[in-house]
Amino acid sequence: MLDFEINKLNCTRCGQCVADCPSRIISLSEDGYPTIALEKEGSCYKCQHCLAICPTGSVSILGLDPAASTVLAGGYPDPDKLETLIKGRRSVRRYKDENLDPALFQRLLKVAWHAPTGVNSRQVRFTVLDSKDKVAQLRDEVMTGLVRLVKENALPKGKESYGNFVRIWQNHQVDIIFRSAPHLLITSTPMNLPSPMPDCLIALSYFELFAQANGVGTLWNGLAKWAINDLLPETRHLLGIPDDHLIGYAMVFGYPDVHFTRTVQHSSALIHRAL
Structure with missing residues (x-):
């Protein structure tokens, strides 16, 4: 009903x-x-x-x-400020060694959940690590698995750079994969939905913009996604990601330990006006 x-x-x-x-x-x-x-x-x-x-x-x-429900009249952001947010968004690779405020953490997820999905399926799953200790635990598991792949000469073609990431961690304790971020978000959704990959990416895009509007830095993390999904698929089970789910992408986030002063200057947009 x-x-x-x-x-x-x-x-x-x-x-x-x-x-x-x-x-x-x-x-x-x-x-x-x-x-x-x-x-x-x-x-x-x-x-x-x-x-x-x-x-x-x-x-x-x-x-x-x-x-x-929230009344929309008078509640939308100023277009110029929204433009600055979009243009000023940067990938953050340096984070403070502290967890986000739990209330802010929950609010970011709650707002991102409003992202649109194909046929309004609304089945994007947020797998999150809500503390720096949990991210450290995952990093240790991933590094252990990568060490095994390096020793067995089992890194697939095109992923040989993960051997360098392991050596840098072992020799210098510099975390190239997770960037020592305190939090991780992975979006996934059932593969049989009409648009599983777009649904996941749109949700992360909403999450990122709202996070950065709240002073939270983010990084689209392909290195973490490939390590978890492709190189060490057993890590999916550790994180509780269902077997029938497609992982859209991974994002690390936290309070940034870097401050950007201005937007960058990209070349003109590639626009093709059809017909």
């Missing part, structure tokens, strides 16, 4: 929810109020567009109270 309910005291019968429903299952009843026929409920995307678009907050679906 969708629990689709209309507050008839406030509903103006404007029809906005009907016009914007992606699956086109909402219609106006004989008395002019929105309704969903029982036989059409299975086609609902559960996107909540109807709840979001109602100007009077009269639509409830899935048992959700529209009064608990």
